[in-house]
Structure formats: structure tokens, C-alpha cells
Amino acid sequence: MSHRRLQAAAALAGILTVGACTKTNEVQPPVAWIVVTAAKAGAQAGEPIEFTYRFTPVEGAPALSDDLWVFVHVVSEAGMLLWTDDHRPPVPPSNWGAKPVEYRRTMFVPRLSYTGPVRVEAGLYAPDGGARVPLTGEARGNRAYLVASFTVLPASKSVFVAYGDGWHGAERAPEEPLREWRWSSGDARLSFWHPGGDATLWLELDQPVSAVGAQRVEVREGPTLLATLALEPGTRHVSEVPVRRGPGSASNVELDLHVEPTFVPAAVPSLVSQDRRELGTRVLNVYVALQ
Numbered sequence: 118m119s120h121r122r123l124q125a126a127a128a129l130a131g132i133l134t135v136g137a138c139t140k141t142n143e144v145q146p147p148v149a150w151i152v153v154t155a156a157k158a159g160a161q162a163g164e165p166i167e168f169t170y171r172f173t174p175v176e177g178a179p180a181l182s183d184d185l186w187v188f189v190h191v192v193s194e195a196g197m198l199l200w201t202d203d204h205r206p207p208v209p210p211s212n213w214g215a216k217p218v219e220y221r222r223t224m225f226v227p228r229l230s231y232t233g234p235v236r237v238e239a240g241l242y243a244p245d246g247g248a249r250v251p252l253t254g255e256a257r258g259n260r261a262y263l264v265a266s267f268t269v270l271p272a273s274k275s276v277f278v279a280y281g282d283g284w285h286g287a288e289r290a291p292e293e294p295l296r297e298w299r300w301s302s303g304d305a306r307l308s309f310w311h312p313g314g315d316a317t318l319w320l321e322l323d324q325p326v327s328a329v330g331a332q333r334v335e336v337r338e339g340p341t342l343l344a345t346l347a348l349e350p351g352t353r354h355v356s357e358v359p360v361r362r363g364p365g366s367a368s369n370v371e372l373d374l375h376v377e378p379t380f381v382p383a384a385v386p387s388l389v390s391q392d393r394r395e396l397g398t399r400v401l402n403v404y405v406a407l408q
Contacts, residue, residue: 147253148178149213153239153264161270162228163404165319165355168237168265170206173217175253181210182243185250189224190238190261199235200227200295204353210241223355225321225402226269227295237265276316276405281306281371285394301397303379308371309405311362318343318358318372321402324350328385334398335375343372348398360405374398 149172156167170187189202202224238261241250254262283305289297307318324332327350334346336358344358360370376397382390 145251146178147175147251148181149174149241150253151239151262151264152254153237155237155265155267157267159268159270160226161275162226162272163275163402164406165223165225165321165402165404166267167221167223169219169221170239171217171219172206172213174213174215176215181213181241181250183209183211184243184245185210185241186244188240188242188249188261191235192238193231194234194236199229199231200293223321225319225404228272229269229295232269232271234266234268236263237267238262239264274407276309276311276407278307278309278403278405281308283374285396296401298399298401300394300399301374301376302395303376303397305374305376305397306371307374307403308369311360311366311368311370311405311407313362313368315362315408316360316370317406317408318360319402319404319406320346320356320358320400321353322346322348322356322398322400323353324348324398326380326382326385326388327351328387329378329380332398333377337373337375338370353401 152171152173154169154171156169160166186203186205189204191199191201193199202222204222206218207220208218238257240252240261242248243250249260251260252262254264257263280299283302285300285302287297287299289295318336320336322334329350331350332348334348335342336344336346338360343360344356346354346356348354358372360372362370374397379395379397381395382388382392
């Protein structure tokens with residue numbers, strides 16, 4: 118497996134790849150404690166679940182390099198790797214001082230057939246070469262540490278979200294068949310049937326093409342502006358958009374996404390692409406939570 122990278126040229130063919138880390142028997146002292154906490158005990162397919170990551174540097178440990186990433190592997194009870202959520206920590210490791218470094222990150226459970234308990238194993242690694250860094254925690258071997266567990270629940274309360282006008286077809290990376298996304302155009306519609314009461318629309322977006330620059334994404338229901346999202350290139354953006362339903366509201370909810378600026382890959386020299394589609398933002402996950 119190759120580690121997850123964010124590269125503009127690879128973005129259109131499939132980025133965010135998962136890979137194996139280099140094994141090592143080298144004995145080195147740990148550089149930090151790792152603690153990860155799940156916000157809830159279970160989540161169904163497609164549902165977001167938030168984790169709090171906490172790294173506490175060990176006094177006297179050598180300085181860390183900025184190129185270190187956090188690997189996150191979700192594993193079944195039988196030890197099968199189900200999916201990953203490798204990511205660059207928001208605070209560069211070279212800036213980790215004596216105080217703990219803590220941040221939150223939302224993971225979306227892939228839509229897979231597996232249900233049941235899973236464990237989360239994590240650690241630090243260098244994407245170039247895959248070398249892992251020794252930490253202090255419940256070791257699982259090869260410098261991976263058991264940090265959390267939760268249950269993947271049957272999809273009993275999910276709301277089907279339809280992609281309407283303005284969307285391109287679903288895409289996925291061959292290395293990660295569970296990770297799927299869609300590109301929008303400048304204007305694209307999402308719709309779902311709502312049985313009543315307020316809801317929350319969860320959106321996971323990114324713009325992997327740095328040459329495009331920052332984007333503005335508006336979410337509207339008819340003339341009503343529900344949210345304005347600022348999307349920086351190379352950064353994953355997770356948003357919660359409230360969808361209010363009052364007396365007389367239609368059961369079928371139609372939401373429009375407006376993206377500026379858009380781009381055509383064939384017109385971006387750094388991509389060396391023949392793709393002439395108008396692309397807006399890339400939508401990695403959509404989930405509707407009923408209240």
C-alpha cells in the first residue's frame with residue numbers, strides 16, 4: 118500500500134491512496150504519548166463520527182520533522198483492515214512543544230457491508246519511505262497503537278440523498294474502492310425526502326488542485342442562503358449545515374450548491390489533462406442527520 122498524498126495531478130484520477138508502512142525492528146525511545154477518543158460508541162454506514170487526537174511529547178525526545186503524518190487504520194475484530202483516515206496533523210510536529218497537542222477530526226464511516234465492533238490503530242509515519250515513529254501507548258506491533266474502538270451499526274436510519282442536475286459521475290481510486298467522490302459543476306443540486314422536523318446536512322468537501330486557489334461554496338434552499346463555506350486548496354473541509362423545517366415546509370428538500378471559481382482541468386497547465394469538464398468542488402461525503 119502507498120501512503121495517502123495530496124497531489125494535484127493525481128487528484129483527477131484518484132488521490133488519497135492508502136499504503137503500508139515500512140516495518141522496523143530498530144529500538145528507539147518513544148517521542149510522544151498518543152491518546153484518541155471517539156465521540157460516540159457507534160456509527161452507521163455513511164455517518165460521521167468525531168475523534169479527538171492528543172499527542173503529548175516526551176520530555177527530552179528529539180525534535181520531530183514536519184513531514185510526519187498520522188496514520189489511522191480501522192480494523193475488524195478478525196484483524197482485517199477495513200479503511201483508513203491517514204492525515205497531516207494541523208499543528209506541524211516540529212512545533213510540538215512541552216504541552217499536549219490536541220485537535221478534532223471527523224471520520225465518515227464508508228458504506229460497506231461490514232457491521233460490528235472495530236478497533237482504531239494509529240501512529241506517526243513519514244510518507245516518503247513509510248518509516249514509523251515510536252510512541253507510547255497500547256502497542257499492536259510495527260509501531261501501531263490501539264487508540265479507540267466503536268461499533269459499525271446497520272444502516273437503519275439513513276436518509277437517501279439524490280444527486281440531481283450539475284453533478285458529474287461517481288469516481289473512486291482503484292487502490293481504495295470504498296472511497297468514492299463526485300465533482301460538482303458551478304451549480305449542483307442535492308435533494309432528499311424529509312419526514313419532518315429539523316435536520317443537519319453534513320458535507321465533506323475538498324479542492325485538491327492548488328492552481329485553482331480558494332473557493333467559495335454557497336448552500337441554498339431556494340432563495341434562502343443556508344451556509345457559505347470557504348474552501349482552501351489541499352484542505353479537507355467538513356461542514357454541518359442546519360436545515361430548518363417549519364409548518365408547511367415541503368417534505369422533499371432541494372438544496373443548491375454554487376461554487377466560485379470553477380475550472381476546466383484541460384486549461385490548467387500543471388495538470389497536463391485532456392479533461393474538459395467544468396469542475397467546481399469535490400464532494401467526498403454527504404450525510405443527512407435527522408433531529
